[in-house]
Amino acid sequence: MRYANLVFLLLFVSVSLQAQRAFSLEQALQYAAQNSNTIRLSQLETATAEGQIQELRAIAIPKVSTSLGYQHFPQLPQSLLPGEFFGAPEGTFIPVAFGLKNSIAANLDVNAVLFDPQVFVGIKSAELYRDLVVKQINQTTFEVRYNVTKAYLGALIPAKNKEVLDNNIANLEKVLAETKAFYTEGFVEKLDVERLELSLENLKRQSENANQFVVMSSQFIEFKWAFP
Incomplete structure (x- = not known):
């Protein structure tokens, strides 16, 4: 259930990248698919094979x-x-x-070419090669989408974790302020104040670490798929 909630959040939450550019998951998937060098190369090979097919067919046409x-x-x-x-x-x-x-x-x-085995074998070979490249494009596209989703999820989790930590820090700061007021009035001991201060410092440290992880994750996504 928690995993399903995270997947649901992926559709609406953006990962912040360089220059404050934000990508939703769907935008990241589209960008990665359109700018993948492997996919581009396969598309060029498909176009080349299609050109060979048309050229050979032109030979066979009267x-x-x-x-x-x-x-x-x-x-x-x-x-x-x-x-x-x-x-x-x-x-x-x-x-x-x-x-x-x-x-x-x-x-x-x-x-007209009445019968030339080389022409017809060449056409069939080019068609088989084109179909193979198309299958490779589909497989590569699937792998790119999977890896982007995995990396996006890896960046989203620490971002949500930092959000929770920041909310806890805000709440604890209010509690600490109230506790200090109670201490001034003599209703609580100094140890209670010190415990809260220590807890607040730990939360702030965790928030800083989470923020660094978010930045690193975003930079990794940006570098991996050359996001602008």
């Missing part, structure tokens, strides 16, 4: 190319044919032009 050509002949080439073909006297030749002055030619080329 490629269609078209071209359009236009030709213009100001003067068509001519050939000499026997005149008798056209009713002219025998032994004469008539120049005849062949072809068109303007022509358009269209070409359509289709290239």
Whole structure:
């Protein structure tokens, strides 16, 4: 039950970091996941694998190319044919032009990889590698979130402990002031005052130690995950 209460507090209590910047647990988890070098590297590897997949798929996709050509002949080439073909006297030749002055030619080329084992094996290998990296990202993200939560809890407990100590100090200071007044009136002995003073000093010392631990824990979190 106490553990559940601490987890509940984690959702609402912030750990104070450098420059008075405060992070809730959810903010700390998001920041650590977004700035983890391991996760970033894995994401780059995923993008690289995806690029390889697309590149190999592009090789397997049929490629269609078209071209359009236009030709213009100001003067068509001519050939000499026997005149008798056209009713002219025998032994004469008539120049005849062949072809068109303007022509358009269209070409359509289709290239496709019908079967290349290397291409398809390469695509499958790249897909398997990409899926593996994605699983690694998920595992790394889980580990980062777990470690941040663990460190956050480790910083929250001494912070709550210091809060309790400070409340006890405030209450004991009131009791000490009242006891000193009673001592002045002769209702209590000096030993009672001294015991309270000693207890107050012990509480203040514990509060200072707790404060140092809070600072160290916050600095550890800041250094570990490079919080701003």
